[in-house]
Amino acid sequence: MLAEKNNIDQLFQEKLRDYEKNPSMFLWNNIESKLDAQQRTRKINMIKGFGIAAAIMFAFLAGWWLSNTTLPNNQVENKIAGTVIQKNENINQTNKTQPLNQSALTDESANKSSEKISAGRNSTSGKQYKPSISSFASFAPSTSFLNKRSDASLLESKEPILVDVEKEFLSHFQNNLKLIKQLSAWVTSFNHNLKGSDTIQGNKQLNQLNKQFNSNDRDPFAHDTQKKSFNKVSNWTLSAGVAPVFTSQKQGRNYALGQNTTAENAVSGALMVGYKVKKRIVVKSGIIYSQLRQVTKNVDFSQANLTNGLPVGTSSAVVTPSGNVNFNKSIVLYSMNGLSNYNTSISGYQPVLRQEFGYIEIPVQATYKIIDHKFNVGVTGGIGANMLVGNKAGLFENGQRVNSGETANLRDVTYSGAMGLELGYDLGSRITLIVEPRVKHFINSLSSNKTVDFKPNQLDIITGVTYSFN
Amino acid sequence: MTNLEDCIRKCSSGDRKSQTALYNQFASKMYGVCLRYSKDSTEAEDNLQEGFIRIFTKIDQFGYKGSFEGWMRRIMVNTSLEKFRKNSHLYPVEDMVIYEGVSFAEDTISGISAGDLLKMVQKLPPRYKMVFNLYAIEGYSHQEIGKMMNISEGTSKSNLSRARVILQKKVIEEFGLEKNTVRTTLC
Numbered sequence: 001m002l003a004e005k006n007n008i009d010q011l012f013q014e015k016l017r018d019y020e021k022n023p024s025m026f027l028w029n030n031i032e033s034k035l036d037a038q039q040r041t042r043k044i045n046m047i048k049g050f051g052i053a054a055a056i057m058f059a060f061l062a063g064w065w066l067s068n069t070t071l072p073n074n075q076v077e078n079k080i081a082g083t084v085i086q087k088n089e090n091i092n093q094t095n096k097t098q099p100l101n102q103s104a105l106t107d108e109s110a111n112k113s114s115e116k117i118s119a120g121r122n123s124t125s126g127k128q129y130k131p132s133i134s135s136f137a138s139f140a141p142s143t144s145f146l147n148k149r150s151d152a153s154l155l156e157s158k159e160p161i162l163v164d165v166e167k168e169f170l171s172h173f174q175n176n177l178k179l180i181k182q183l184s185a186w187v188t189s190f191n192h193n194l195k196g197s198d199t200i201q202g203n204k205q206l207n208q209l210n211k212q213f214n215s216n217d218r219d220p221f222a223h224d225t226q227k228k229s230f231n232k233v234s235n236w237t238l239s240a241g242v243a244p245v246f247t248s249q250k251q252g253r254n255y256a257l258g259q260n261t262t263a264e265n266a267v268s269g270a271l272m273v274g275y276k277v278k279k280r281i282v283v284k285s286g287i288i289y290s291q292l293r294q295v296t297k298n299v300d301f302s303q304a305n306l307t308n309g310l311p312v313g314t315s316s317a318v319v320t321p322s323g324n325v326n327f328n329k330s331i332v333l334y335s336m337n338g339l340s341n342y343n344t345s346i347s348g349y350q351p352v353l354r355q356e357f358g359y360i361e362i363p364v365q366a367t368y369k370i371i372d373h374k375f376n377v378g379v380t381g382g383i384g385a386n387m388l389v390g391n392k393a394g395l396f397e398n399g400q401r402v403n404s405g406e407t408a409n410l411r412d413v414t415y416s417g418a419m420g421l422e423l424g425y426d427l428g429s430r431i432t433l434i435v436e437p438r439v440k441h442f443i444n445s446l447s448s449n450k451t452v453d454f455k456p457n458q459l460d461i462i463t464g465v466t467y468s469f470n
Numbered sequence: 471m472t473n474l475e476d477c478i479r480k481c482s483s484g485d486r487k488s489q490t491a492l493y494n495q496f497a498s499k500m501y502g503v504c505l506r507y508s509k510d511s512t513e514a515e516d517n518l519q520e521g522f523i524r525i526f527t528k529i530d531q532f533g534y535k536g537s538f539e540g541w542m543r544r545i546m547v548n549t550s551l552e553k554f555r556k557n558s559h560l561y562p563v564e565d566m567v568i569y570e571g572v573s574f575a576e577d578t579i580s581g582i583s584a585g586d587l588l589k590m591v592q593k594l595p596p597r598y599k600m601v602f603n604l605y606a607i608e609g610y611s612h613q614e615i616g617k618m619m620n621i622s623e624g625t626s627k628s629n630l631s632r633a634r635v636i637l638q639k640k641v642i643e644e645f646g647l648e649k650n651t652v653r654t655t656l657c
Contacts, residue, residue, distance in 0.1 A: 008638050009606035012591065015584040017607055019502035023515055028493055031522050032486070038527070039484070316515070330512045 026317040030326040033408040040388075040412060237274035237282065239434060241464020242267060245290055249321060249456040260298055261321050266291035266356075268460050272363075280369040282378075288361040291390070292446075292456060296320050296353040299395070318353055318395075320407070322454045323447040325353060325393045327405035351397045355407055357446070358390025359414075367422050378422040380436065383443075386414045409449040416442045430470065436462040474538060482530040489526055496539065497522075500546050506603050507550035509592055521549040547608065551618060554600050582645050590640045597621075598633035605630050 247263035272286035299318050316330045365382030388410055395403040420438030427433055440458040447454045480488035501518050508514035524545055532541055591599060600619060604610045605626070610618070612626040619626070 008634050008641070011582070011641070012587055012602075012637065013607050015582065015587050016502075016506055016591065018499070019506070019584045019588060020498040021501050021505060022498050023501040023518055024511075027497070027515055027519055028490065030519050031493065031526075032490075034519070034523050035486075035489070035526060038523075330515050 024316055024330065026324075026326070029324055029408055030316055030328075030405075033326045033406060036408075037391075037406065043412070235276040236469045237276070237466050238469075239272040239274065239284070239286075239464060239466040240270065241434065241436070241462040242269050243290075243436075243438075243460040243462040245292075246459045247292055247294075247456050248458075249294075249454065261294055261296040263456065264293040264295055264354075266293045268462075270462050270464070272365075274367075274466070280372055280378075282367045282369070284365045284367065284380075284382075285363060288363060288384070289389075290359050290361060290458070290460065292357040292359070292458075294320070294322065294355050296355075297350070299351050299353050317408075320353065320355065321452070322355060322357075322407055323410070323449050323452045324408045325355065325405055326408050327393075327395065327403045329403055331395070331403055351395050351402065353393065353395055355393045356390065357388065357407070357410065359386040360389050361386045361416065363418065365418070369422075374426045376422075376424040376426070376432075378424075379419070380422050380438065381419040382417075384416050384418060384440075386416055386442070388412050388414075407447075409447050409452070411444070411446060411448050414442055414444050414446055416440050424466065427465075430468045432466040432468070434462070434464055434466050438462065475534065478529060478532060478534075478538060481526060493522060496542055499539065500542060503543055503546045504550060505588055506591055506607065507547065507554075507600065509596075513553075517546065517550050517553060521546040524549065547604070551600065554596060555620065557596070582641070586644070590637055593640075594633055594636060598629050598636065601626050601629040602633035602637070 245266045245268050247266070249263055268288055268290035270286060270288040272284045272288075274282045274284040276282050296318070316327050318325045318327075361384040363382050363384035365380050367378040367380045369376055369378040371377040391406045391410055393405045393407055394401045395405075418438050418440040420436055423435045424432045438460050440460065442455045442457075445452060445454050446456070477488045477492055481492055497518070500521060501514060504514040504517040504521065505511065508517060521542075525542055528545075532538060591602065594602060597619075601615055604615045604618065605612065612623045612630075615621075615626045616623045621629075
């Protein structure tokens, strides 16, 4: 191969093999912002992954919970018996007049213990007793509250509240046992009757006992739970609305002469969940998507790497009040007057820079209702975490996009404070038409660049409806 | 070398300071590579930017076995090649030409600057430019170039001849006559 090399190859190889030249000084900014964007994408993907994992975990737990609440009766039975045994010692100490047969309940095996309850009861009567399936099954559902919570925690915890719950359960259990006792007595007499007395009357008695037993079968806490959950649900509200967003901002540093950056109106959308903690106080949170837009005229290409003649140079960045905008491609600049105003084409059009930032805000707000009638008025205040979800910049010439890029060094998360009014008009018992003018101020700068102080103020007027679950 | 290795390891964990240091150390060299494969500085900067992003993304794949600079250089060349491949359907395949080699006087060579030669290379048609760079400057064989550019070995040779003819003509026009003519073709 070397033999094939000739003089012209050598000439170029010697001169160009180790040729070096410094690239445009703002190229590193471009690379940095691209790397940041990649990192952000990775973070978002990670958050998505966690979200999916959490959803799967939630679905799994929900499935597990549901399957546990619908355990076959014999399994539930075992758990109950086991729980009773564990707590029995405490109860023995406090109440020695316990109607249960203690010798039966001290057995280690839960399954056996339920049998021994019967066996023990038999032994007191001194007669054979076959446990009735319906009698055990009937009190099993009444213990469903135990399954909704961790059985292990109930067994291990010695907190008073749990002991109270179990005491209450035990009193219910004792009622059932009284019936079992009656049933047992009846079975004994029934066995005697079978030998020569009326079977029909025996069946009637059995039906009556079953009815009595089933009436006692309900969960002693079911009523309270339903009542509580009903009250809980009635306090919740769901609001949805859209809003025009007006933004103002101050310019924190000096820019090129004639450069003019102004904020443009944008839109936002909100989905909020509220909870009425008191009659007039509602706490709200949710998701608000909002945009910030700004337009720069007489774009400052002062970093242009100037050379003689036309084109005058190239640039890959523009300075704005929100920080440097780095473009995906370098821009070739032309000067019409030989001065510092550059155009992006020889045709002489002045380029316009448009920037757009998208944020998802997760606010925590409290509203106090001053007037709470058909027409209601409240004052609202709160804070929010704003996550950057969109960062676009475009350079337009005569309405045509000639380059695109993004604003460098924007923070992924910023914090804001907001206050405003909530005006509502009840359209029915559940639906309220709302108008919420809100002023929002970014507490920290949107840019991580210390020389850029970009803390815009926003006014958004959310218009929508609120649905109350009452 | 140890410092460079430390820097590379920190870069692979995403340390921005180390990335900046690495960029500052190699940007000018890599820009020199990109300039040879591009038609102008704008295209070269685009390739340099893309190349460095790839370097930082794949830096954990560097095995510390060879030269890191060589590894970076290959990434820059591959980035330029990929861009070429995307547009390769736009470039026609030329027939084989006969190239008559020349040798230049030493004083003529010393009077030619690298910048002048770079401009000549940049003005070559895209395919000739790629083949000339890969063969004459990087040292790849025609077989390797054929595979890299998805062309035949013969096409690679032909393109190299064309490139040499054009470059030689330019050098003679701008910097003076050759000392003597080499009689053979080279491909």
